[in-house]
Amino acid sequence: MQIELKQVSKTYSTDNVTYIKALQKIDLTIRPKDFITIVGANGSGKSTLLNAIAGSATIDEGSIEFDGKPVQKLAVHQRSKYVARIFQNPLSGTAPSLHVIDNFRLAALRTKVKLPFIGNTKKFEEQVANTIQQLGLGLENKLHQPMGSLSGGQRQALTLLMAVQDTVRVLLLDEPTAALDPKSANIVMQTAQKLIEQQQLTAVYITHSLADAAQYGNRIIEMKNGVIAKDIAGEEKKLLTAAHLAAWFA
């Protein structure tokens, strides 16, 4: 799916006196199958950009189009038909009191109507168990445990798998590994990479890890004070190393 941002601006005001220009007339075309990594200092507008695409931040000006269709008026739950999200807080993507299997059932219906019929069948359960097995964490035996009994890393990994339970074309990852230990972080990013390649997803990935930014994606964007400072793709992106990126922040 192609996502097009035209002249998108967003200003936050905390007290009606100070204003933070999080996005300033952003023009950005995310082409189908782009895997974009976004880097930038805190407060540079990275998360706001992602939230503007997902709908959790309403933009003040400009337009956002999914495949030519304006979506800036659509609510988060409406845009979830097109985009799946992985949050910075590894607990945000799952419902803690619900069983693991119920979380997956809801994710499997992300783009569909939730009907008053029982859809948690044995067949569905087997399907989910098979999917979860690929993580190699043994979570396929915990389908009937509350999601809240699992660790942050486990929940973030499951959130990723949940994102692809239903048809998905765009994956938005907002610092998905920032709160995780190195081992969990690795599992999450490996899984993300695999899913994006297998399902040919369009992905936008925010990170503070310059090593990850250099390793992943076919295009890299640096944000600075609410504008896109650098936008590098193709061969030039491949040649970038963490050391090059570190120089951007110097």
Add this chain to the structure above:
Amino acid sequence: MFYISALALGSCLATMAIGVFLAIKIFKIPDITTDGSFTLGAAVTAVALQAAVPVWCVIPLVLLAGAAAGFLTAFIHTRLKIDALLAGILVMTALFSVNLGIMGRSNIPLINETHLFSTENGIPQAYKPVVIGTVLVLILIVLLFGFLLTDFGIAMRASGDSATMSEANGVNNSTMKQVGLAISNSFTALAGFLVTQYQGFADVNMGVGIVITALGSVLLGDALISFLGIRNMALQLVCVVLGCWVFQLVLALALSLGVNPIFLKGITAVMVLLIVAFTRFKSKSYAN
């Protein structure tokens, strides 16, 4: 026998406890429309029975009326972005006039009307409210349990559990709140239906402070749920019914010990305070 009448009242109020449990614990909305929707159920019951509507036909009317009240609160809360507590107070206050309008006067006695507890059915008179009330609430629990297991039910539970997760998965949280409070308040209205027939009259003031009784029952039920570590939702709902019974039994015990009935509401409030104080440290919930 004070405990028989306590159990009778507890059984009649049980559906309300289930309704408030749904709102507070499952949908996580602090809804206090309860006072109004309880009396609304009572008003509709008295007027319908007076008009000789068969008692089994009164039930859908009562459920519908309660659902409308709950929907209105949720609508004000979600559409006008008003705090859920304030929305509940507004609707509860307005319902006082609505109830008075429905009844036409402040009190309607049911003397000659045929109702649930007046018909002969082989159950001894003293036990009728307990048996009928319990059967009704058990039917409700089974239906509700089945409903919460469906795809729509999962969406509702997710909405109350994690709004971020549910909206990211295509759930309209506003709609869920509207449906949730409609269900919750229809259950509360059903308690008004039962209590009216149990006490033999409807009074426009009968709902004053009833939300505290509901809250106390829910907290007692919840304490039982965490004490026993119950995860099954149907059994959790049964615990809430038990909480409702215990609450009424303790109240009745206090009265039988010679406490002046004037202080009934005061005792109710103090009891809820004690329950909150003793259970707040034990409640465990998962990080969100």
